[in-house]
Amino acid sequence: xxxxxxxxxxxxxxxxxxxxxxxxxxxxxxGVASVIAMLAIGEGSNQTIQKSxxxxxxxxxxxxxxxxxxxxxxxxxxSNQTLKLExxxxxxxxxxxxxxxxxxxxxxxxxxxxxxxxxxxIMGVRNDxxxxxxxxxxxxxxxxxxxxxxAAKVCLVGVTVVFNLFGNEDYNPTGEIIRMNxxxxxxxxxxxxxxxxxxxxxxxxxxxxxxxxxxxxMMISTDHIGSILxxxxxxxxxxxxxxxxxxxLREKHxxxxxxxxxxxxxxQSELSNIFGSITxxxxxxxxxxxxxxxxxxxxxxxNIMLVSVTERxxxxxxxxxxxxxxxxxxxxxxxxxxxxxxxxxxIGIILGILTxxxxxxxxxxxxxxxxxxxxLSFGFSSAIGLFFGWYPARKAAALNPIDALRYE
Amino acid sequence: MAxxxxxxxxxxxxxTYVTGxxxxxxxxxxxxxxxxxxxVAIMGASGSxxxxxxxxxxxxxxxxxxxxxxxxxxxxxxxxxxxAELRNSKLGFVFQSFNLLPRTxxxxxVELPLLYNNRVDASxxxxxxxxxxxxxxxxxxxxxxxxxxxxxxxxxxxxxxxxVNAPLVIMAxxxxxxxxSKTSYEIMGIFQKLNDEGITIVMVTHEPDIxxxxxxxxxxxxxxxxxxxxxxxxxxxxxxxxxxxSLTEEKSTP
Numbered sequence: 309x310x311x312x313x314x315x316x317x318x319x320x321x322x323x324x325x326x327x328x329x330x331x332x333x334x335x336x337x338x339g340v341a342s343v344i345a346m347l348a349i350g351e352g353s354n355q356t357i358q359k360s361x362x363x364x365x366x367x368x369x370x371x372x373x374x375x376x377x378x379x380x381x382x383x384x385x386x387s388n389q390t391l392k393l394e395x396x397x398x399x400x401x402x403x404x405x406x407x408x409x410x411x412x413x414x415x416x417x418x419x420x421x422x423x424x425x426x427x428x429x430i431m432g433v434r435n436d437x438x439x440x441x442x443x444x445x446x447x448x449x450x451x452x453x454x455x456x457x458x459a460a461k462v463c464l465v466g467v468t469v470v471f472n473l474f475g476n477e478d479y480n481p482t483g484e485i486i487r488m489n490x491x492x493x494x495x496x497x498x499x500x501x502x503x504x505x506x507x508x509x510x511x512x513x514x515x516x517x518x519x520x521x522x523x524x525x526m527m528i529s530t531d532h533i534g535s536i537l538x539x540x541x542x543x544x545x546x547x548x549x550x551x552x553x554x555x556x557l558r559e560k561h562x563x564x565x566x567x568x569x570x571x572x573x574x575x576q577s578e579l580s581n582i583f584g585s586i587t588x589x590x591x592x593x594x595x596x597x598x599x600x601x602x603x604x605x606x607x608x609x610x611n612i613m614l615v616s617v618t619e620r621x622x623x624x625x626x627x628x629x630x631x632x633x634x635x636x637x638x639x640x641x642x643x644x645x646x647x648x649x650x651x652x653x654x655i656g657i658i659l660g661i662l663t664x665x666x667x668x669x670x671x672x673x674x675x676x677x678x679x680x681x682x683x684l685s686f687g688f689s690s691a692i693g694l695f696f697g698w699y700p701a702r703k704a705a706a707l708n709p710i711d712a713l714r715y716e
Numbered sequence: 717m718a719x720x721x722x723x724x725x726x727x728x729x730x731x732t733y734v735t736g737x738x739x740x741x742x743x744x745x746x747x748x749x750x751x752x753x754x755x756v757a758i759m760g761a762s763g764s765x766x767x768x769x770x771x772x773x774x775x776x777x778x779x780x781x782x783x784x785x786x787x788x789x790x791x792x793x794x795x796x797x798x799x800a801e802l803r804n805s806k807l808g809f810v811f812q813s814f815n816l817l818p819r820t821x822x823x824x825x826v827e828l829p830l831l832y833n834n835r836v837d838a839s840x841x842x843x844x845x846x847x848x849x850x851x852x853x854x855x856x857x858x859x860x861x862x863x864x865x866x867x868x869x870x871x872x873x874x875x876x877x878x879x880v881n882a883p884l885v886i887m888a889x890x891x892x893x894x895x896x897s898k899t900s901y902e903i904m905g906i907f908q909k910l911n912d913e914g915i916t917i918v919m920v921t922h923e924p925d926i927x928x929x930x931x932x933x934x935x936x937x938x939x940x941x942x943x944x945x946x947x948x949x950x951x952x953x954x955x956x957x958x959x960x961x962s963l964t965e966e967k968s969t970p
Binding site: 313317324325622623625626628629630631633708709710711 | 775777778796797803805809815816820824828829831832838881
């Protein structure tokens with residue numbers, strides 16, 4: 309009954325001072341919305357940067373056969389054939405820090421279509437290769453698992469190959485049969501353009517075919533494979549994944565702890581380091597954005613609450629003169645603050661999400677709204693709104709009614 | 717048989733303000749008794765202590781020392797919440813500057829003391845507010861905002877607000893200070909009517925002709941009471957208003 313009366317008083321008071329209530333609410337709305345939008349934009353940028361860095365293959369792990377030493381002459385990396393398909397399968401089965409893994413066989417070969425020919429690299433890979441290298445198919449379709457198993461005579465080609473065999477980069481060669489190492493192979497898709505790699509190598513001059521197709525139909529030795537490509541679960545676990553792979557292969561190849569290993573495991577550790585420092589910078593950046601937005605929003609809320617409650621000291625005096633107790637006045641102001649904070653906070657959340665979506669739609673900027681930013685901004689703004697609604701009201705309610713009445 | 721009952725008794729009431737190193741005495745050992753059914757006008761120049769006295773007996777302010785009994789019970793030992801309840805149920809205030817809540821209709825202003833009164837049920841709140849406004853002649857302005865009302869009407873809303881909890885005493889601090897003489901007389905008419913119905917009225921004023929409407933005049937000077945006497949030729953507001961009406965009629969019809 310009593311509490312209901314206070315709700316009624318608070319509601320009436322908010323309702324009859326619509327502009328003041330709205331302006332107070334606006335402080336909260338802007339505070340909450342700006343924090344959510346800023347963090348959404350920041351987090352979106354962060355994730356985009358992380359994604360594009362990881363698409364460079366920072367978590368890729370390369371496994372090459374070891375060195376062949378013949379009468380004191382060491383043949384260099386990859387000169388020996390020590391890797392087998394079962395090594396790749398073992399890594400896939402036993403290394404839990406490895407996400408994707410594919411064996412690779414590759415050879416240089418002449419491609420022939422009608423009167424034209426072109427020499428390119430043919431790679432026999434499993435479908436994990438596409439995922440590790442972040443490759444996608446723009447025309448036609450990717451290689452299916454069934455085609456992998458059946459060593460189907462199909463392939464995906466890069467745009468450089470399309471240009472050289474068909475005379476036009478934009479030509480859609482899907483369904484055409486090309487001869488590759490004297491075997492007719494059907495083109496089922498075109499790879500999205502990758503451009504040049506860091507070292508100026510044309511990454512589009514490539515043919516991808518199912519692993520068995522290349523291994524069984526085109527290679528002389530079907531026992532050994534060229535290399536293994538794998539990727540770690542995350543950028544940060546690559547080093548641990550390398551250790552896992554090394555000890556697994558050591559065991560499989562029956563190498564005594566004192567002997568040199570007959571394979572090489574490499575990562576793009578330089579890229580990983582850069583990645584690590586960028587992540588750190590982005591984290592600090594996001595934290596500062598959040599901190600500053602919260603601070604600015606909080607000060608705005610604090611000011612408007614302080615001013616609007618202080619200017620109502622006289623009203624508090626009137627209420628006390630006609631019989632309101634100190635706690636009645638306090639409750640009224642706390643209820644008003646809660647109503648303003650909650651309603652303003654909800655509007656702020658909606659506005660923040662809308663703003664973020666607008667930035668995403670019209671600015672083409674990636675945004676990611678995190679629940680943490682919503683909880684953080686809403687909690688902080690409401691806490692400040694509540695405190696600075698309660699504190700001056702408490703001060704005014706502690707005055708003698710006559711002092712509150714005379715307050716200017 | 718009208719037995720005189722002591723409503724308000726104060727003894728040696730003193731109020732000092734500390735300004736810098738000098739203590740200023742607003743009240744110096746004031747002792748006074750006000751009986752039920754009284755209509756007291758407190759007079760005096762500004763700074764004489766009359767408003768301070770009024771605020772203290774209205775429980776809006778605390779004295780520095782002294783004793784204050786209302787209906788024979790000590791007031792000054794009560795805590796703030798008890799004083800708030802006392803103001804709510806036994807006292808009604810009328811101020812010079814009306815002190816209505818802005819942007820709040822006359823009816824809602826009058827309902828306000830009832831909202832703070834636990835004993836008043838929601839169902840009769842509206843009825844009581846309308847009754848109080850009707851008794852001051854504002855039955856047709858229930859929904860009017862203070863800024864849509866004249867000064868006299870605003871003061872009448874304030875009186876209705878003071879009346880709505882059926883108080884023992886109405887405390888009026890310069891209730892006519894912001895009003896012209898005709899409106900002032902109308903307000904005095906309401907006060908005299910309420911007084912006839914048994915409500916005690918304590919009114920601060922510095923206008924001698926307004927004080928003539930009261931039953932007793934008390935004069936303050938420098939924080940002490942220098943005179944306390946019954947009004948000899950008490951004015952009747954109804955007759956005064958008739959007089960004014962006839963005078964203005966003479967002027968307008970030459």
